Amino acid sequence: MAIASCAPCHEAIVRSYAATGMGRSVSRPTEEARGKGKHSGQEWEVASKAGKLTHRVGGETRSPEWAVGSGHEGKSYIWRVGDSFFQSPLAWYSRRGAWDLSPGYAAGATIDFLRPITADCLGCHTGESRAVKGTLNRYEGGDPIPVPGIHCARCHGNAEAHIRDGRRGNIVNPARLAARERDSVCEQCHLSGATRVPLPGKSFGDFRPGMALEQVFSVYLPVAESGFKVVSHAEQLAQSACAKGAGEKLWCGSCHDAHREPAEAGRWFRERCVGCHAQTRPHGDDCAGCHMPRTSARDGGHTAFTDHRIRKPGGAVAKEGPVKGLRAWREPALEWRARGLGLAYAGVGELERAYGLLRGVAEDGEVQSALGLIFLRSGKGAEAVAVLERAAKAEPGNSTRRLNLAAALLAAGQRGRAAEEARQAMAIEPRMQDAYVLMAEIEPGRAAYWRERFEGLMRK
Numbered sequence: 001m002a003i004a005s006c007a008p009c010h011e012a013i014v015r016s017y018a019a020t021g022m023g024r025s026v027s028r029p030t031e032e033a034r035g036k037g038k039h040s041g042q043e044w045e046v047a048s049k050a051g052k053l054t055h056r057v058g059g060e061t062r063s064p065e066w067a068v069g070s071g072h073e074g075k076s077y078i079w080r081v082g083d084s085f086f087q088s089p090l091a092w093y094s095r096r097g098a099w100d101l102s103p104g105y106a107a108g109a110t111i112d113f114l115r116p117i118t119a120d121c122l123g124c125h126t127g128e129s130r131a132v133k134g135t136l137n138r139y140e141g142g143d144p145i146p147v148p149g150i151h152c153a154r155c156h157g158n159a160e161a162h163i164r165d166g167r168r169g170n171i172v173n174p175a176r177l178a179a180r181e182r183d184s185v186c187e188q189c190h191l192s193g194a195t196r197v198p199l200p201g202k203s204f205g206d207f208r209p210g211m212a213l214e215q216v217f218s219v220y221l222p223v224a225e226s227g228f229k230v231v232s233h234a235e236q237l238a239q240s241a242c243a244k245g246a247g248e249k250l251w252c253g254s255c256h257d258a259h260r261e262p263a264e265a266g267r268w269f270r271e272r273c274v275g276c277h278a279q280t281r282p283h284g285d286d287c288a289g290c291h292m293p294r295t296s297a298r299d300g301g302h303t304a305f306t307d308h309r310i311r312k313p314g315g316a317v318a319k320e321g322p323v324k325g326l327r328a329w330r331e332p333a334l335e336w337r338a339r340g341l342g343l344a345y346a347g348v349g350e351l352e353r354a355y356g357l358l359r360g361v362a363e364d365g366e367v368q369s370a371l372g373l374i375f376l377r378s379g380k381g382a383e384a385v386a387v388l389e390r391a392a393k394a395e396p397g398n399s400t401r402r403l404n405l406a407a408a409l410l411a412a413g414q415r416g417r418a419a420e421e422a423r424q425a426m427a428i429e430p431r432m433q434d435a436y437v438l439m440a441e442i443e444p445g446r447a448a449y450w451r452e453r454f455e456g457l458m459r460k
């Protein structure tokens, strides 16, 4: 369903939406300024060759095929080899007007072009992308990102009936949903938390406008002494006196028009505030400027720049204190709570807590995978093999499950079978770096061969 199919009847919306950050969220790279730098002895450079943007690190050069991000804050870059997508270690930072390392690379000893671009990443940044199921970063041939901008359907759902018979009531209007379902429309992308856990058999992409998020997945947030540690817009807003006072009436749509970025931001937002604060004694026009200040530029993180806690300027900020654990933003159905929280702890590497919760729950592929890794890390090779074998069997076309099994088999001393599983993982996902690293461990005599084989595949 193309955006063009809405244009005949909603021309103004289609036009203004195309100019928003969400409407331009992924695009073909254009030429930006040049740049260069150095990181732990490695030189990098951004240039262009015959009109094509090029990223060079040491002796390796790549031409990105897609830019992620409209450039409000910045852009990350995707390059492709065969049908696999990888992230460039170099990113554009709009506020500084400069190239620098992509988030997460600065702490590392080396920079490379090997970080996979997973379906999750494109799930939040595109209208539609076609990832190959069971793989980390393979995409279908032809047109892997058929709808680069976030399109109408992500907030309005299926519109077939509505296009045939355009009227109110036969398409989702988020503003008219119950609060939980309404908020879920934005939270599907604007609430990433510490980790997100789908229900058994579901994936993030199964969410449709009109559902509650927790019918598909739950988001887990770090909790500190004072409550949720605030990172994203949704968490911050929930802490505001406005949200506490106005309850379900206040939501993202109270201040943002998803189809339009305001031409005069100061006036636009003042009108939203005054809608609820008509009685407030006049004491200034730029309400958001004083009550929702912008933080100083923080690079690349998925954090709010504009403070959505809406506070009195200079007012005391409750100390967050150290993080104590994770909690669901909204819990899934009772029967999935221990599973969800357990997988969330496993996802952030807190294995002991994960084990305590997962030990008692009905096993499925994801639970088996998490238990397997817990056994593996605590040196219980045989238990790891047993449970990871079940996980791999439940989804034979899943490269990660095959590779986890291979690692467990190696730990249990079954080298032959380990090699077999690692090869299966490679067959599913030929450019899975970890599979080659593991093969080098399984066959130490041929370590150089496996490294060269991987490097060869990354060049063509």
Ligand code: HEC
Residues within 6 Å of the ligand: 001, 002, 003, 005, 006, 007, 008, 009, 010, 152, 153, 156, 159, 162, 163, 164, 165, 166, 167, 168, 169, 170, 171, 172, 173, 176
């Ligand atoms: C044939 C004309 C037509 C087409 C095509 C069309 N619409 Fe509409 N749409 C309408 C009319 C008419 C209304 C009702 C307007 C009103 O009552 O104010 C409407 C209303 C809506 C509403 C509000 C619904 C509500 O219950 O509040 C949404 C959302 C919407 N359209 C989205 C879309 C999207 C998205 C597309 C493209 C996928 C689309 N429309 C295509 C004619 C159309």
Ligand code: HEC
Residues within 6 Å of the ligand: 020, 021, 022, 023, 024, 025, 026, 068, 069, 070, 071, 072, 073, 123, 124, 125, 126, 150, 154, 155, 174, 185, 186, 187, 188, 189, 190, 252, 253, 256, 258, 261
């Ligand atoms: C499919 C994922 C997705 C959904 C659904 C979504 N957003 Fe976004 N939103 C994004 C991304 C990605 C960006 C960053 C776009 C950029 O600048 O590259 C963004 C940016 C924004 C911005 C900054 C201005 C802009 O247009 O860039 C606002 C405001 C915003 N979203 C509000 C909302 C609201 C309100 C909803 C719910 C009605 C919503 N979003 C739903 C992914 C989403």
Ligand code: HEC
Residues within 6 Å of the ligand: 021, 068, 069, 070, 071, 072, 073, 074, 075, 076, 087, 117, 118, 120, 121, 122, 124, 125, 188, 189, 190, 191, 192, 232, 233, 301, 302, 303, 304
């Ligand atoms: C859970 C959804 C989600 C995932 C997963 C996600 N993002 Fe984002 N991203 C967003 C949203 C929403 C924004 C805009 C507002 C914000 O920062 O919260 C954003 C902002 C950005 C921006 C800044 C865009 C701009 O100019 O405003 C870049 C660049 C970016 N993301 C890159 C990535 C890359 C690359 C990945 C995957 C490796 C990724 N993101 C994964 C939701 C997501």
Ligand code: HEC
Residues within 6 Å of the ligand: 003, 006, 010, 013, 014, 017, 022, 150, 151, 152, 153, 154, 155, 156, 173, 174, 175, 253, 258, 259
């Ligand atoms: C990021 C989420 C999001 C996206 C993407 C989005 N919309 Fe909407 N849309 C909303 C929300 C929220 C409302 C309710 C606004 C309100 O009444 O407060 C809405 C309302 C509407 C309405 C009815 C009210 C009006 O303003 O006339 C139409 C028509 C509509 N959208 C069409 C579209 C079309 C066409 C597209 C794609 C070009 C689109 N929308 C993309 C979130 C979105």
Ligand code: HEC
Residues within 6 Å of the ligand: 241, 242, 243, 244, 245, 246, 249, 250, 251, 254, 269, 272, 273, 274, 275, 276, 277, 287, 288, 291, 292, 310, 311, 312, 315
């Ligand atoms: C949906 C209604 C609504 C909207 C929109 C809204 N507020 Fe509020 N706000 C409230 C309510 C209710 C309270 C709590 C009762 C009160 O103090 O009036 C509140 C409280 C406040 C407070 C007091 C905070 C404190 O720490 O005591 C400030 C400041 C404030 N709002 C500023 C704003 C600004 C600025 C905007 C626009 C950017 C805004 N509000 C938008 C409903 C709203």
Ligand code: HEC
Residues within 6 Å of the ligand: 186, 190, 233, 234, 235, 237, 250, 251, 252, 253, 254, 255, 256, 265, 269, 272, 288, 292, 303, 304, 305, 306, 307, 308, 310
């Ligand atoms: C009380 C008003 C208000 C509400 C409610 C609100 N926002 Fe905002 N938001 C703002 C203002 C003001 C800005 C700054 C815009 C600017 O500078 O042009 C902003 C900016 C943003 C941006 C751009 C990045 C940044 O941090 O500056 C995103 C993304 C965003 N909001 C998402 C959301 C989401 C998601 C929700 C719901 C969870 C939400 N907002 C609710 C007022 C609000």
Ligand code: HEC
Residues within 6 Å of the ligand: 270, 273, 274, 277, 280, 281, 283, 284, 285, 286, 287, 288, 289, 290, 291, 312, 313
């Ligand atoms: C120049 C900065 C500034 C601007 C602009 C501003 N405020 Fe305030 N606002 C403050 C300060 C400072 C306080 C705290 C006053 C106090 O504690 O006595 C405050 C307090 C408030 C309160 C708490 C209740 C009260 O009356 O003390 C509300 C609500 C509020 N502002 C809303 C708004 C709205 C709505 C706008 C825009 C129409 C706005 N503010 C513009 C600085 C500002």
